[in-house]
Amino acid sequence: MSVYEFTNELGNKRLGIKGTFNILKTTIKDFDFLKDKKSLNKLLLILMVNIIMPVTVPILNKNITNTGLSLYKSGDNKTFTILFSIIISLFLINVINSFIYPIKIKIINKLQLNVHMNVRSKILLKCSQIKLKYINDAKVYDRIEFLNVWLPYNIGALLMNSFNILTIIATIVSVGILVFLTNWLVGIIIIIGSIPQMFFLQKCNDFQYRYASWATVPNRQRGKAFSLGISSNPERIAYDFVPIIKERFIEANNQVKNEQKELTKKSTLFRFISSFPATVSYIVALGLVLYQIYYKGLSVGTFSLMITAIGTLMGALTSFSNTILSITYTARFVDDYSYLKNLDEELVSENTDIPKNVRIEFRDVHFTYPGSDREVIKGISLKIEPGEKIAIVGLNGSGKSTFTYLLTGLYKVTSGEVLINGKNIEYDPCTLRRVFSCVFQDFGRYDMSIADNIRVGDTNRVITDEEILEICNETGVSNFLGNFKNGIHTILGDMGDEGANLSGGQWQRVMIARALIRKGTSVLIFDEPTAALDPKSEAQLYKDFNTLTADKTTITISHRLGITGIVNRILVFEDGKIVEDGCHEDLISKDGLYSRMYYSQAQWYK
Known part of the structure; x- marks a missing residue:
């Protein structure tokens, strides 16, 4: 389409003298x-x-x-x-x-x-x-x-x-x-x-x-x-x-x-x-x-x-x-x-009280992405109690990541309610969102130091280098810090002469550290936290899982079903719905979608 065929609310707009004067003021x-x-x-x-x-x-x-x-x-x-x-x-x-x-x-x-x-x-x-x-x-x-x-x-x-x-x-x-x-x-x-x-x-x-x-x-x-x-x-x-x-x-x-x-x-x-x-x-x-x-x-x-x-x-x-x-x-x-x-902003609250002992509830939640007519989440209802360790599994496009976007208030539900301790997350999303610490599948790789890449996980407080080093030890980031002469102060990315690149697995560890550095959170959300880890690193993460997550509610999305052995509840998504809900043993005995997925992966490790 040429310029002269182009029409929209921008291309055909003209302001008068009065409008121009108002714009100037x-x-x-x-x-x-x-x-x-x-x-x-x-x-x-x-x-x-x-x-x-x-x-x-x-x-x-x-x-x-x-x-x-x-x-x-x-x-x-x-x-x-x-x-x-x-x-x-x-x-x-x-x-x-x-x-x-x-x-x-x-x-x-x-x-x-x-x-x-x-x-x-x-x-x-x-x-x-x-x-x-x-x-x-x-x-x-x-x-x-x-x-x-x-x-x-x-x-x-x-x-x-x-x-x-x-x-x-x-x-x-x-x-x-x-x-x-x-x-x-x-x-x-x-x-x-x-x-x-x-x-x-x-x-x-x-x-x-x-x-x-x-x-x-x-x-x-x-x-x-x-x-x-x-x-x-x-x-x-x-x-x-x-x-x-x-x-x-x-x-x-x-x-x-x-x-x-x-x-x-x-x-x-x-x-x-x-x-x-x-x-x-x-x-x-x-x-x-x-x-x-x-x-x-x-x-x-x-x-x-x-x-x-x-x-x-x-x-x-x-x-x-x-x-x-x-x-x-x-x-x-x-x-x-x-x-x-005039675009709607995220609500900002001066409330500094972060909810504790968080109970999560979805009530008949439906969701369709803006600009689409395909419903991604279809009538989900469930309750999550404080301290639960939950794995979310399912085929690609089944609504797993979207579920976490709705839970954290990044998107507004089309219908239904998402409640945190009985309060709709839309009531005070800024405060309620501080309940969560997340590793998203599409996480940010920022052209700044390793330390600052971790610090962005909690911008509400001053985080010392000592605290950064401690979280690096806990999450395995320290295992590769020795490769860089500047340690946690190594600049990542391709900005400048000293920019360094990390592997996918190394970045994933940095992201886990970023999530865990956030203080006051009650719920951890991991979206494919082991996708880029090698088998040894993955096994170590599973081994340290309970130590890292402590008493926090943890929701982990993963296609690798090894994570399901260390959680106490599994949600199986299919076509925007939760089709199975239970522990590993119960779902295996049902011989449903989870069982088929589990044995489909297990056969390659025999």
């Missing part, structure tokens, strides 16, 4: 633009100087011309002194302008950098607070990506243009008065010639905004293709699929390039058309001034003034059109931030 408030008052005061001072110059220069040019002609005719020393003084004044104005311009650019760059950092921080903070369902929604993710790419720059542009418009308006007023006092007809001609620009430049802005909205997906596609092409994944070499990645990258890149080319053609055409009436009005105005010189005896100095003033006024009117439309254009991106602001 909101932007100043939301992003603390007025915080750096020292820089803003300097900028305002510079803008005041810039306001004086446009009207001063034409007047000085007029006086230079008239005084020069007078000196040529009279040769008077006094006239020469006056001419010299005027030239010095014009020189000083140019020096001042040359001096303050780089200062102005420096201040603007500083303010824009602050705005960029502030905006990205707010986007990151908001994204960290919104519900998980939004992050897993492709359309919402595209909108967030769109904001992350375009919002920081456009907020900076919006605020800077709002300052610049003050200078432009002052220039139009001051130079306009000068032109109208000299010849009102010339002023009217210039203004009339500038009006069509607004319409055509608005069309250009519509195209550019629609392109920005459309380009989010193909830009993300080529970004992912590029990341895959340079990834450390051995499959890209073993299976030689780099050519496929390259083909996808080129396809997305060509799509963007072609649309950019089309956008440039249309924008160039509209800008050319918009400049035509202004050019005609400029020629007519100059002709009128020449007519007055020839027939009305207009002085050469006044002619010089009018030439400069007409050019300045036309430039200011063009800048006014561009800046006003740029403000309304960039305001659209800022308005899109309201979409992100």
Whole structure:
């Protein structure tokens, strides 16, 4: 789909003057633009100087011309002194302008950098607070990506243009008065010639905004293709699929390039058309001034003034059109931030009391993922008592991991209730979630030290290195710390020269340490905790299981049924339902799904 066929609530949006003004007020408030008052005061001072110059220069040019002609005719020393003084004044104005311009650019760059950092921080903070369902929604993710790419720059542009418009308006007023006092007809001609620009430049802005909205997906596609092409994944070499990645990258890149080319053609055409009436009005105005010189005896100095003033006024009117439309254009991106602001956040509670002796209950729980019509959890009802050791088993896609997402409140049930000590988890999810410590199947591998990868398990307190080393000893992380000269302070990932990589099994041990470092929790949830462990490490984990989990309720999801021998209850999932519930011996005697799964695995170990 091309840009010009693209339609959505973003691509077709346009704000009026009132809407733009409201957005500007909101932007100043939301992003603390007025915080750096020292820089803003300097900028305002510079803008005041810039306001004086446009009207001063034409007047000085007029006086230079008239005084020069007078000196040529009279040769008077006094006239020469006056001419010299005027030239010095014009020189000083140019020096001042040359001096303050780089200062102005420096201040603007500083303010824009602050705005960029502030905006990205707010986007990151908001994204960290919104519900998980939004992050897993492709359309919402595209909108967030769109904001992350375009919002920081456009907020900076919006605020800077709002300052610049003050200078432009002052220039139009001051130079306009000068032109109208000299010849009102010339002023009217210039203004009339500038009006069509607004319409055509608005069309250009519509195209550019629609392109920005459309380009989010193909830009993300080529970004992912590029990341895959340079990834450390051995499959890209073993299976030689780099050519496929390259083909996808080129396809997305060509799509963007072609649309950019089309956008440039249309924008160039509209800008050319918009400049035509202004050019005609400029020629007519100059002709009128020449007519007055020839027939009305207009002085050469006044002619010089009018030439400069007409050019300045036309430039200011063009800048006014561009800046006003740029403000309304960039305001659209800022308005899109309201979409992100209005997304539901995870509730934050000031309650510091973490429930103890946790009893868990599911009451007729049903769940369907957002954007899907397939029910994943179908009427589950069960109770889990404090201290129970539970294994959840079942085929892929049977709802095991989803069950833990609902239990921890990461997703809201479609119907039914999840209760913690009789309280619905939706009542205070932030507090109730602190009951749990989890190792998810899709756990986070962060580009930070081993110690910090463990510390993120409990960000509510200060965790010392001694405590990190202790948990490393308990979980077997210390077994491979000797491979790294910096021990727990070894940076993981590919960031920098000292980045180190861990094996899948080593990462899994770090994740278990991350879960166990969390204090005050009553329930441990392990989703495939042994999937990447070698048999020896797996056997050691089973041996240490009761020591590590102590008296905490433990829920373990695993396809390896060896874990079922050390738990006292097994839940068998099939097609979103719990079809079997009991201990190992009871389920084996029932000769049901669990029994078949168990003996299917056991035969390979005979």
